[in-house]
Amino acid sequence: MLRAVALSMLLAVGVLSIVIAAQPGGLPPAPPLRLEQLDDKLYVLHGGCMCGNTLFYVGDGGVVLVDTKVAGQGAAILDQLRNVTDKPVAMIINTHTHFDHTGSNGELGRVERIVAHENARASLMKTTCAPVTNCGAFKGENERFLPNVTFSDSRTLEVGADRIDVHYFGPGHTDGDTWIVFPDIRVAMGGDLFGAKGVPYIDTENGGTALGYDETIARAVAGLEGRVDTVITGHVDAYPWDDLVRYAEFHRHLEDNVLAAIDAGRTPDDVAADYVPPDHLADFSFIEPFASNFVQLLYSEAQAAR
Numbered sequence: 293m294l295r296a297v298a299l300s301m302l303l304a305v306g307v308l309s310i311v312i313a314a315q316p317g318g319l320p321p322a323p324p325l326r327l328e329q330l331d332d333k334l335y336v337l338h339g340g341c342m343c344g345n346t347l348f349y350v351g352d353g354g355v356v357l358v359d360t361k362v363a364g365q366g367a368a369i370l371d372q373l374r375n376v377t378d379k380p381v382a383m384i385i386n387t388h389t390h391f392d393h394t395g396s397n398g399e400l401g402r403v404e405r406i407v408a409h410e411n412a413r414a415s416l417m418k419t420t421c422a423p424v425t426n427c428g429a430f431k432g433e434n435e436r437f438l439p440n441v442t443f444s445d446s447r448t449l450e451v452g453a454d455r456i457d458v459h460y461f462g463p464g465h466t467d468g469d470t471w472i473v474f475p476d477i478r479v480a481m482g483g484d485l486f487g488a489k490g491v492p493y494i495d496t497e498n499g500g501t502a503l504g505y506d507e508t509i510a511r512a513v514a515g516l517e518g519r520v521d522t523v524i525t526g527h528v529d530a531y532p533w534d535d536l537v538r539y540a541e542f543h544r545h546l547e548d549n550v551l552a553a554i555d556a557g558r559t560p561d562d563v564a565a566d567y568v569p570p571d572h573l574a575d576f577s578f579i580e581p582f583a584s585n586f587v588q589l590l591y592s593e594a595q596a597a598r
């Protein structure tokens with residue numbers, strides 16, 4: 293399972309060649325499309341491609357659809373949605389810029405509001421970018437599928453009688469990761485800031501940071517505490533609130549270890565080879581290739597900050 297998670301996240305960040313090189317049999321198959329009902333109003337559409345989760349929040353005033361997988365998934369997403377409701381898509385929320393979360397923005401018909409953090413919109417509007425950023429998909433006519441509702445710190449969005457809160461708690465995976473809260477059902481999603489129970493990929497080209505990651509997750513915990521019982525990850529399952537609290541602890545523990553290793557004159561490779569989470573955090577995986585990259589980045593950011 294951990295390997296499957298790692299592969300899915302690898303693909304999610306566009307480093308396909310590493311996966312192909314590591315897999316003698318070639319690419320693993322994409323996980324099957326699977327619709328999970330979390331609540332009367334909320335569904336998670338897993339898989340269908342090497343891509344992030346899509347959420348359907350079915351409110352009185354229409355559907356709030358979170359993340360649109362990779363390009364070419366629009367018809368499959370709408371098929372699944374039509375199995376649960378006839379209501380129109382009132383709003384798309386993109387948790388961040390990446391191609392596996394914004395890919396089918398333009399395949400869901402006319403959607404009045406497309407919401408993202410202001411930095412994610414700026415990434416999608418870049419003139420040129422790495423493929424993972426997905427700016428190339430929003431040029432020319434397709435500019436109309438760019439986020440048209442943005443926010444800086446927090447914003448409350450109304451869809452009919454329903455309220456959805458979006459928050460920004462700081463940089464980590466990118467500098468435009470949105471936390472979405474459905475307050476009436478006490479569920480949150482933080483995109484790839486909590487993409488899986490493991491070491492994340494850091495997109496430095498889009499403002500991601502390893503050194504600030506623990507603080508950002510801690511701010512999310514502080515900002516959401518008491519309002520949320522369930523947290524959906526960007527790529528895997530939904531977990532109880534306490535798992536986000538422990539994810540913050542995992543990041544703090546990892547960073548403390550790395551900073552101590554710098555002081556002790558050890559190398560990033562030493563840490564990457566030795567680090568083991570404590571027993572009560574053993575469900576958080578510290579595995580390659582993200583583990584080494586994360587530690588290396590933590591080293592360089594910490595040294596630059598000294």
Ligand SMILES: [Zn+2]
Nearest residue numbers: 388390465484
């Ligand atoms: Zn991502």
